[in-house]
Amino acid sequence: MTLVDLVLQQLITGVSNGLIIALVALGYTMVYGIIELINFAHGDLMMLGCFLALTIVGLCGGEGASPWVALPLMLLLVPAFCAGMNWTVDRLVYKPLRNAPKLTALVSAIGVSFIFVNLGLFWGGVPMQVMKGGTDASAPKSFPALLGAGNLLGAHSTLLLTTSDVLVAAITVPLMVALTWFVRRTRMGTAMRAVAQNPTAAQLMGIDVDRVIGMTFLIGGALAGVSSVVCALYNNSISFQMGYRNGLDAFTAAVLGGIGNLPGAVLGGLIIGLVRMIMEGCVDGGSQWSNASVFGVLILVLVLRPSGLLSAHVREKV
Amino acid sequence: MSRLPASAPSAAPPPAPARHSERDGWPLSGKASLCLAGALAVPLVDALMPNAMKVGSLVPPIMIFAIMGLGLNIVSGFTGLLNLGSAAFMAIGAYAFSISTCTVYPFQIGFWPGLALAILCGGVAGLVLALPTMRLRGDYLAIVTLGFGEIVQDVLKNLDAITKGTQGLNPVPAPALFGLTFTSGNFVPWYYLLLALLLLAVAFTRNLLHSRIGRAWIAVREDELAARSMGIRIARAKLLAVAIGACLCAAGGALWASFQGTSVDPGYYDFQLSVIVLCIVIVGGLGSISGVLLGALIMIGFNSIILVKLSDWLASHGIGGGSHVLSLPNNWKYLVYGLALIVMMRFKPEGLLPARDVQEQLHRPVDDGAGAGA
Numbered sequence: 001m002t003l004v005d006l007v008l009q010q011l012i013t014g015v016s017n018g019l020i021i022a023l024v025a026l027g028y029t030m031v032y033g034i035i036e037l038i039n040f041a042h043g044d045l046m047m048l049g050c051f052l053a054l055t056i057v058g059l060c061g062g063e064g065a066s067p068w069v070a071l072p073l074m075l076l077l078v079p080a081f082c083a084g085m086n087w088t089v090d091r092l093v094y095k096p097l098r099n100a101p102k103l104t105a106l107v108s109a110i111g112v113s114f115i116f117v118n119l120g121l122f123w124g125g126v127p128m129q130v131m132k133g134g135t136d137a138s139a140p141k142s143f144p145a146l147l148g149a150g151n152l153l154g155a156h157s158t159l160l161l162t163t164s165d166v167l168v169a170a171i172t173v174p175l176m177v178a179l180t181w182f183v184r185r186t187r188m189g190t191a192m193r194a195v196a197q198n199p200t201a202a203q204l205m206g207i208d209v210d211r212v213i214g215m216t217f218l219i220g221g222a223l224a225g226v227s228s229v230v231c232a233l234y235n236n237s238i239s240f241q242m243g244y245r246n247g248l249d250a251f252t253a254a255v256l257g258g259i260g261n262l263p264g265a266v267l268g269g270l271i272i273g274l275v276r277m278i279m280e281g282c283v284d285g286g287s288q289w290s291n292a293s294v295f296g297v298l299i300l301v302l303v304l305r306p307s308g309l310l311s312a313h314v315r316e317k318v
Numbered sequence: 319m320s321r322l323p324a325s326a327p328s329a330a331p332p333p334a335p336a337r338h339s340e341r342d343g344w345p346l347s348g349k350a351s352l353c354l355a356g357a358l359a360v361p362l363v364d365a366l367m368p369n370a371m372k373v374g375s376l377v378p379p380i381m382i383f384a385i386m387g388l389g390l391n392i393v394s395g396f397t398g399l400l401n402l403g404s405a406a407f408m409a410i411g412a413y414a415f416s417i418s419t420c421t422v423y424p425f426q427i428g429f430w431p432g433l434a435l436a437i438l439c440g441g442v443a444g445l446v447l448a449l450p451t452m453r454l455r456g457d458y459l460a461i462v463t464l465g466f467g468e469i470v471q472d473v474l475k476n477l478d479a480i481t482k483g484t485q486g487l488n489p490v491p492a493p494a495l496f497g498l499t500f501t502s503g504n505f506v507p508w509y510y511l512l513l514a515l516l517l518l519a520v521a522f523t524r525n526l527l528h529s530r531i532g533r534a535w536i537a538v539r540e541d542e543l544a545a546r547s548m549g550i551r552i553a554r555a556k557l558l559a560v561a562i563g564a565c566l567c568a569a570g571g572a573l574w575a576s577f578q579g580t581s582v583d584p585g586y587y588d589f590q591l592s593v594i595v596l597c598i599v600i601v602g603g604l605g606s607i608s609g610v611l612l613g614a615l616i617m618i619g620f621n622s623i624i625l626v627k628l629s630d631w632l633a634s635h636g637i638g639g640g641s642h643v644l645s646l647p648n649n650w651k652y653l654v655y656g657l658a659l660i661v662m663m664r665f666k667p668e669g670l671l672p673a674r675d676v677q678e679q680l681h682r683p684v685d686d687g688a689g690a691g692a
Contacts, residue, residue: 038457093660102456103400104663107600110593111659118653125643137643244589248464255461292472295465302458303450 005158010281011274016165016234018273019172023227024250025257025265026179027086027220033196033260034216036102037094040109042086042224043247044116049082049228050143050238051123057144058130067146071229075171079225086221087214095210113243120240140239143232164234171230175223176266183262188215196260252298258308267310271297350608357513361506375505376623381512382573384614385519387598388607389566392523394596395605395673396532397559398539400456403447403463404567404595406470407440409587411568413474414439416487416581429493433572440568444561452553467592474584481584488580508577515573516611519566524607526562535559539605567595594621597655601662603669612671617655625651 024046031039053074060070089112097105125137130144147163183189194202195212203209231246232238253272257264272294279286279293286293301309346354364374386408393401418425419432427435451462474481481487493511526532534555537545546552575581598617602609628647643649662669 032457036457038460093664096664100663100667103600103604104667106400107596108660108663110596111656111663114652114656114659116656118650118656121649121652122643137649248468248589251461252465255458259457288476289472292469292476295469298465299450299462302454302462306453306455306458 002158006282007278009159010277012159012161012165013281014274014277015270016168016273017277018270019168020227020231020234020269021246021249021253021272022266022269023172023175023223023230024246025253025269026176026262027224028247028251029254029257029259029262029265030192030216030220032254034192034213035094035098035105037105037109038251039220040106040247041089041112041116042220043245043250044113044120044243045082045086045221046224046228046231046246047120047238047240047243048085048116048123049078049225050232050242051120051240052081053078053229053232054130054141054143054238055123055126055128057146058128062130063144065144065146070146074229075226078229079222082225082228083218083221086217086224090214090217095213113247117240117243120243124240138240140237140242143236143238145233145236147233168230168234171226175226179219179223180262182219188212192216249294252294255308256298256301258310261308261310264308264310268308353611354517361509373623373627374509376626378505378508378512378577379574379622380614380618381509381516382570382577383595383598383618384516384611385573386567386570386595387602387610387614388519388523389563389570390595391563391599391605391607391610392526392535392566393559393563395599395610396527396535396539397556399556399559400460401463401560401563402460402589402592402596403465403467403470404563405587405589405591406463406467407443407564407567408571408574408591408595409470409474409584410443410564411436411440411571412575412581412587413481413487413571414568415572416490416575417480419491419576420487420581421489421491422482422487426491429491429576432491433569433576436568436572437565440564440566440571441561443568444564445557447564448557448560452556464589464592467587467589471584471587474587481581484583484585486581486583487575490575490579490581492576492579512573515569519569520607520611523566527607531555531558536605594618594655597659601658601669603672606669606671606673609669609671609673613669616670620654621651 024042027042028039031037031042056074056077057065057070060066060073093108093112094105097108121137124131124139124141131137131141147167150163151157152161152163152166153159183192191202191207191212192215194205194207195209199209202212249272250269253268254265255268256271257266257268275294275297276290279290283289360377361374364372367373386404389407390401390404393399415432415436417423418427418435419429420426447463447466451459454462475483478484492508495507495511527535534545534550537548537550538552538555542552545555571587594617598613599610600613601616602611602613625647632645632647
């Protein structure tokens with residue numbers, strides 16, 4: 001394998017990982033843009049989505065499940081579940097705190113994240129074949145490789161492009177395009193942008209702010225749901241602790257691109273995916289340092305450009 | 319930098335706190351004296367308890383975490399900067415202490431110099447983190463401190479030639495003082511030493527709060543712009559807050575390592591630990607020193623006493639044994655923490671023992687102005 005091949009290979013993996021991170025980051029950045037809440041529970045919501053996906057695969061027959069049955073089922077049920085959870089949590093926990101200082105909602109979000117992690121731990125103890133019989137709930141679960149690991153570029157190619165790489169791009173990119181269209185072109189999207197800019201003024205213009213916020217949580221949750229299915233299929237391993245790592249990556253991506261900025265979140269996700277993969281594949285002993293390098297990049301960007309890469313103008317809320 | 323007001327509308331500058339020392343020679347109020355007497359009596363009461371109810375050896379972690387809570391309280395409570403990386407400073411303290419005192423290395427400078435070195439390292443790390451990030455607004459600062467925590471953990475994990483990786487450094491020495499033996503079997507010397515250090519930390523933060531820099535911190539928290547117009551050097555105040563907070567967290571880390579006899583592994587100092595320290599401060603009441611003590615008692619007491627005792631009790635009664643995930647009380651811990659945080663934020667966001675200035679702002683008498691005019 002030549003150096004060019006190596007770099008190209010890491011590019012493929014990096015972009016796939018980056019797109020998954022970007023989907024989660026979009027949920028972070030949308031919620032932050034509207035109510036200025038760092039939704040710490042978002043990564044753990046994605047983790048719960050992964051467990052639901054695994055349960056669905058288990059019901060479809062585990063290792064031998066047909067991807068044509070399991071995949072549509074997962075892509076339908078998991079986003080619906082995550083959207084519903086996100087919306088419910090907002091109604092029950094964050095909504096009563098809308099006018100409270102920002103820190104109260106943030107701490108509540110940490111509380112929700114703790115609860116989700118604990119639910120994930122319990123979920124791992126469900127007596128199912130795919131959960132390894134429930135003997136050790138906290139152990140990482142292997143997710144059946146429904147898509148196969150064959151190389152799409154042919155067996156002789158030095159580069160490896162798998163079905164899951166294609167699936168990641170085929171699912172995430174259209175979603176991002178659709179989201180951009182939704183936010184730019186539809187009535188609800190316009191309302192979202194208005195609320196993000198100034199909730200009071202938006203309300204005075206007759207926008208139902210609560211409905212818009214609820215919608216934001218629904219969409220953010222659905223995106224997290226999609227990304228959990230894609231992530232589980234891509235990495236073939238889930239654990240109740242994965243939410244923290246994924247959430248942190250995604251939040252870092254959102255901050256990197258300029259929080260509240262949708263293209264910024266995607267760009268941030270891609271950068272993080274690529275930095276990780278370059279560290280892991282192209283630098284000797286770099287895999288140990290991939291976390292540190294991601295945050296190194298983040299701190300560097302924030303120090304040099306404190307409001308993120310793509311934020312042209314961020315209104316300072318005082 | 320967005321502020322984190324301790325749930326109080328920032329209506330007026332906080333009034334100068336009343337000082338008990340002005341009333342008579344004894345520096346503590348009645349309630350505080352009672353608490354201190356109670357704290358002094360814990361080992362005696364514990365000695366009288368039947369074996370199943372002895373908790374004394376589980377108490378020292380509460381005091382160590384209270385010291386760290388006091389440190390974070392300076393940053394997040396007094397100055398209003400959200401710090402999500404206190405575990406990193408704790409780790410730096412623990413490892414600085416372990417490396418300089420552990421028998422594996424030739425330094426072996428002993429407990430007290432090691433503690434001083436740990437505090438120094440913590441302060442320097444605080445400055446290193448704070449210097450480039452002073453420009454950042456609240457949420458960005460929070461994520462940088464979070465990232466700093468991850469970086470420190472990674473560095474400690476990867477420099478295993480020095481830190482022995484996941485094994486941790488051990489044995490780490492216990493303190494030596496007046497010929498007393500500090501062992502894990504006998505908690506009483508540990509208890510009184512930590513109580514003394516905790517009281518020292520309380521007196522330190524209390525005096526800081528009432529000093530020039532303490533008033534500057536409160537001013538920065540309440541209104542950065544107004545503070546700047548009053549001639550307060552914002553950057554300096556914030557730097558000092560982060561550095562002093564880091565010093566206390568590092569001291570806690572060093573004590574933790576000494577108490578455990580090992581530096582523990584780097585994975586211990588994770589985000590959840592930072593959040594637990596943050597919860598200590600928030601449950602008690604941001605900016606409230608007595609609140610931190612109560613918060614540590616509740617958070618760590620629940621973790622290291624109630625859960626432990628509940629597990630023992632359940633095991634001894636043969637209830638819920640076995641390996642099922644639902645049967646171990648420890649597996650319910652985060653559910654309880656999470657619910658407690660949510661309920662707390664909903665119904666008592668100012669904390670259980672709110673700081674006096676916060677409370678006075680919330681419950682200011684209506685005829686305040688009239689009284690002043692008369």
